[in-house]
Amino acid sequence: MRKLITFILIIVLSVGGYASPKKSFEIKRGVNLSHWLSQRGENTPSIQDGMSATDFSRIARAGFDHVRLPIDEEVLWQENGQKNKEAFSYLHKGIEWALKNDLRVIVDLHIVRSHYFNAGNEGKKNSLWEKPEAQTHFLALWQDLVQELKGYSTSDVAYEIMNEPTAPNHEDWNKLVEKAYQIIRKVEKERVIVIGSNMWQGVDTFQYLKVPQGDEFILLSCHFYEPFLLSHYQAGWTEFGKYQGNVHYPGYLVSKDEFDSLSADDKKLVARWRTTPWNRETLSAFLSKAKRVADEKGLNLYCGEFGIYEKAPIESALKWYADVISVFDSLNIAWAKWDYKGGFGIYTSQNQQKKDLLKVLMSGSGKKVVVGETPVYLDTRKPLELRVKDALNRMTVEEKTRLSYADGRFSTPGCARLGIPGLMYSDGPHGVRAEICWNSWDYAGWTNDSCTAFPALTCLASTWNPSLSKAYGTAIGEEARYRHKNVLLGPGVNIYRTPLNGRNFEYMGEDPFLAARMCVPYIQGVQENGVAACVKHYALNNQEHWRNHIDVQVSDRALYEIYLPAFKAAIEEGKSWTIMGAYNKVRGTHAAHNKLLNNDILKGEWGFDGCVVTDWGAAHDTYEAAMYGLDLELGTFTNGLTSNSSLGYDSYYLGNAYLQMVKEGKVPMEVVNDKAARVLRLIFRTAMNDNGKLGAMSNDSHYETAYQIATEGIVLLKNEATFKGESLLPLSQGKYKRVLVVGDNAIRNLMQGGGSSELKPKMVITPLEALTEKLGKECVKFTQGYVAGRPMFDRADTFSQSVIDSLYTAAVNEAQKADLVIFMGGLNKNFQQDCEGDDRKTFQLPFEQDRLIKGLLKANKKVVVVLTSGNAVDMPWLKEVPSVIQSWYLGSIGGKALADVITGEVTPSGKLPFSYPAKLEDCPAHYYGEISYPGDGIRQEYKEDILVGYRWYDTKKIKPLFPFGYGLSYTQFEYGKPVVSSSQMQSGDVLEIKCTVRNVGKVAGKEVVQLYIGDEKCSVLRPLKELKDFYKVTLQPGEEKEVLFTIDEEDLKFFDDTQHKWVAESGKFKIYIGSSSKDIKGVVEFDYKN
Structure with missing residues (x-):
């Protein structure tokens, strides 16, 4: 059974709550009752005899649910304007007979003395459009009708302003509609008003129809008699009255042979109907014209008249009816058949039922249109853009501008008057941050705001596994949804430019292709929960030092080839709903309101329909914020915020100053509407997304996801077989009786610190805890070795040299007694390390760790160094250390993941995302x-x-x-020779590259096969090669698999800044297959011809 289309009226309270829905006006199949109170002729029965209760009962039994009741001024009013009491009494009787049979009624003012829809064909002139007094009189008729009928329930009776208007221009009709509408609305706020387009309510003129905006009690109406040659075949009052030829449906209405045999007059008459074959698709195309207009206005569509005159061939007529009913169903259009009796009727003039016709009419599902319940903007079944447009039409300029700036540390408002909620934000991208006080940076102290800490994005990038990125996004999105967060501030995709950048750990490495491929599934996973991802920091925020004001100068080539591709993929492929503007300037203007970045590229070239939000305090100018693409201002520091006053938010750049500029005309309304539409789009996608998902917090699935990412992201940097042909790793259980673990990072909660990415995890397993559980308390000993201090955002602890020396001495002494030393150091999330707000001041490890590692090596040659960081570090001791692991910030289950890699339960498969x-x-x-x-x-x-x-x-x-792309394994992989499907490529071609990979070791493992392309000769400088694809393959010992890649012309292009477009030049190209950017296993060549 097809789902009924319903529209639920919800009364929006000022506080944003909703009352119970009111009963609505519901219709699907109806019939017109002409020639009773309308279009009365010499042979028409008297009003008393024209209709009876029996007729209404018969209509209901046939399966109809409403009647369209045409009324004429001549029938109900005398020429002096007095009511014809008898006629009005039968109008009431007709309504009452209908209601007793559960039939809704549309009262249609069909013909007035100053306007007859067929006047032109009868040589008459309509004075309604020429004489103001005629329009005054017309409106007086509606004043009478409203007073007469207002007692009927709005769920039972609707009004149709006029049947088939024929104004000389569309604006005349639109103006009269507005006047009649106001007459009705002064008395009845929720009566359904049916309005059709000018020129006989035809679908071709629907585009010119204007109706009052924001009124959900309006029902648009069209009439449909296409093709007219078929519907009015041999109808005496039309031009086809004397036509003697045949007509057919479907197909060409008149065949070629039939056309050739016609008289000259008949040929001229039907020539235009010979050009188009008529079928269901043709009918649908016609009706879709009106449907599109109705959808754009957020209103329902009703076909108030359609039918075929009885002289048309019955077989063709029934096929036409079947197709029309099918189109009505597919387009969700309710309908009323013209007519009840007579030449177009479902009954003949002699009261004979047309059974075949009724059978066809009832063959469809009958799409119920329910008018006057849910405002379009609240109806989640409506298309998003219709909801946005409807909400905008209801909002004041003050309400629109108020959407664009915060009302709390992590919140922005909606529109309470319309029941549109605000938005709640949470820092990411590695977990949902603990609650922050509304008006300060203090933690709120909640007991139920812990989370799963997922590995840092450098670790995710090191997996080179997009499926894990999707799982990451899904899990963190579920946690955000559970915590009622609408926008998750992540992922970060800024390019790794310097190893000193304090926020590199939040990003995905140095290569734009890798970052793009890893960020897209993350975004998709987050947003499938009805939570917006916010890709950041757009753009060129590649350092923290001087981040608030440094002005980045970069070429167009570097911008487009290196720094923008991941953002572009996030928008075009990931469909990210928000993007965060960076702190820094780009070519003289702050990035958060930068015309080049926001207007030209993001919203222009990429077609972004979401919101540009500031980083906290990244806005600096009202006019630039208004005109250069900023949509939401967050976190600007104002004096008002220091006194716990909400008034501080009004002094944001997009606060009162923005509103004032709008009122002064300095900012056009189209800009205001665009910003408001983007925020509304975000609200409808998130806070008003009723996808039924409730989210989840810190469940087994989330911990398993965090564990898998951590294990696949850990990179084995070195593992030399220096001890009797054996490597230190993996560390088998029982091999060493005394294992000494040294280093602060073995016990430190590395989710603390780092700035905005700081987390409050529900559970943390440290490396020491995990190793102790695996190897036993009697085996594992710990000494700290160095002191690192507290995780603080803007300063670092200092310690006396005596404290530093004492920890060093204790560690070296213990190392002399150990069978194996595992040093767990690196960086942490303290100030000027892997932390927001500033960069590292040196490439060396902090806290004299280099000295400590050298001391441990002197005491014991069997040292495994485990570096936790989001950055490369100097390794002056590398040649002396047998085994080195890069472990990143691994999240809640990171300790277990690291211990499992160290002990060989998991074979490392991570590859470096940066050099x-x-x-x-x-x-x-x-x-x-x-x-x-x-x-x-x-x-x-x-x-x-x-x-x-x-x-x-x-x-x-x-x-x-x-x-x-480098990373070792506990097994070995052997590559076959790559093969390319052709040595030639032209524009539009796709090449296939195949390569076999075999696991020739003794344990299962995963290998990342990497494909690079190099342009051998180019008119501009190009790198030796660039990553263009990769695939992570799992292999059992001895197993071999074939990896297939495809490349096309896009993979060969560079950005030509002289033409401002991507181009590929003819010439020779090389395809490199490797396990890293340096370890190339095979090369194949091909020639490209542009």
């Missing part, structure tokens, strides 16, 4: 001096241009410490 430079000066951002990083305090220049990360090391032939 490790051998020394800081090798890094491209640092190669050109301070103007490139960190800048001169005012501006900085990205002098390395497109040569970021491995692109730099490859092109400049600089050997990194560890290359991009």
Whole structure:
């Protein structure tokens, strides 16, 4: 059974609550009752004999649910304006007979003395459009009708303003509609008013119809008699009255042979009906014209008349009726058949039922249209854009502008008058942050705001596994939904440009392709929960030092090839509903309200329909914020906020100053409407999304997801077989009797600190806890080794040298007694480490860890170094250390994941998402001096241009410490020779590249097969090669699989800043297949011809 279309009226209270729905006006199948109180002729029965209760009973039994009751001025009113009491009494009787049979009634003012829909065909002139007094009289008729009929329930009776208007221009009709509408609404606020388009309510003129906005009690009406040659075949009052030819449906109405045999006059008459074959698709195309207009206005559509005159061939007529009814059903259109009796009737003039016709009419499901219940903006079944448009039409300019700035630390308002809720935001991207006080940065102290801490996004990127990214997004989205958060502020996709950036741990590495492929499924997973992802920080926020004002200068090529692709993918593929503007300037203007970034690229080139939101305090100018694409202002610091006063929010740049500019005409209303529409779109997608999902918090599934990401993200950097041909890792249980764990990161809660990404996890398993559980308390010993201090946002603890020395000495002494030492250090989330607000001040490990590692090596050669960080670090001790693990910030279950990798329960499969430079000066951002990083305090220049990360090391032939895409395993993989499907490519071609990979080791493992492409000769500088695809394959020992890649012309392109477009030049290209950017297993070539 098809679902009925319903529209539920909800009375919106000022506090945003809802009353119970009122009973509505519901119709689906109806019939017209002409020639009773309308269109009376010499042969028409008297009013007393024209209709009876029996007729209404018969109509109901046939399956109809309403009648359209045409009335004429000549019948109900005398020429002096006095009512004809007898006629009005029968009008009431007709309504009462209908209601007793559970039939709704549409009272249609069909013909007035100053207007007859067929006047032109009868040589008459309608004075309604020429004489103001005629319109005054017309409106007086409606004043009478409203007073006469207002006692009937609005769920039983509706009014139709006029049948088939024929105004000389559409605006004349629209103006009269507005006047009649106001007459009715002064008395009856919730009466359904039926309004059709000018020129006989035809579908072709629907586009010109204007009706009052924001009134859910309006029902639009069309009439449908297409094709007219068929519907009025041999109808004496039409031009086809004397037509003697045949007519057919479906197909061409007149065949070629039939047309050739017609008289000259008949040929001229039907020539225009010969050009188009008529069928269901043709009918649907016609009716869709009116349906589109109704949808745009957020209103329902009703076909008040349709039918075929009885002289048309019955077989063709029945097929036409079947197709029309089918189209009505598919387009959700209620209908009324013209007519009850007579030439168009369901009964003949002699009261004979047309059974075949009735059977066809009742064959459809009958789409119930319910008018006057739910406002369109509240109806989640309506298309999103219709809801947005409807809400905008109801809002004042003050309400629209108020949507654009915060009303709390992590909240923005809706429109309480309309019952539109505000939005709640939460920091991410690694977990749902604990509750913050409404008007300060203090934690609220809730007991039920803990979360699952998921691994940092550097770890996610290191998995090179998009399916895990989807699982990550789904899980964190469920937790946000459970905590009633509408917008999750993540993921971060800024490119890793310097290893000193304090927020690199929140991002996805140095390569735009990898970041794009990993962020898209994350966003999709979050948003399938009805929670908006907010991709950040747009754009060129590649350092924390001087982030609030540094002015980034970058070429168009670097912008489009390196720094924007992940954002573009997030918008175009991930369909992210929000994006966060960065703190920094770009070419002189702050990024949060930057014309180039927001208007030209984001909303222009990419077609973004969501919201641009500020980072907290990233707005700096009202006019720029208004005109250059900012939609939501969050976290601007104002004096009002220091006194717990909501008034502080009004002093935001998009607060009162913005409203004042609008009122002064300095900001056009189209800008206001665009911003408001974007915020409404966000609210409807999230806070008013009734997808039925409740979310979940810290369940087994979420912990399992966090664990899988952590295990697949851990990177084994070194594992030399230096001890009798054996490596230290994996560490088998029972092999060592005394394992010493050294380092603060073995016991530290690494979810604390870091700035806005700080979390309050419900559970944390530390590496020491997990290793102790695996190896036993008697085996595992711990000493701290160094002191790191408290996790603080804007300062770091300091310690005396004596404290530092005592911890060092204790660790070295214990190392001499141990069979194996596992050092767990690296960075943490303290100020000027992996933390928001500033960058690292040195490439070295902090807290004298290099000294400690060297001391441990002197005491014991069997040292495993486990580095926790979101950045590369200097490793002056690397040659002496047999085994090194990069473990990232691994989240709630990170300790277990790390212990399982160390002990071999899990084989490491992570690959680096960025290059490790051998020394800081090798890094491209640092190669050109301070103007490139960190800048001169005012501006900085990205002098390395497109040569970021491995692109730099490859092109400049600089050997990194560890290359991009690098990572070892406990097993070994053997690659076959790659094969390309063709050595030639042209525009539009797709090449296939196949390569086999075999696990030749003794344990199962996962390998990331990486595909790079290099342009051998180009008119501009290009890197040696660029990542264009990858695939993570799981292999059992001895197992071999074939990996298939496809590439096309898009993979060959570079951004030509002289033409401002992507281009591929003809020439020779190389495809590199490798396990990292340096470890290339095979190369194939092909020629491309543009």
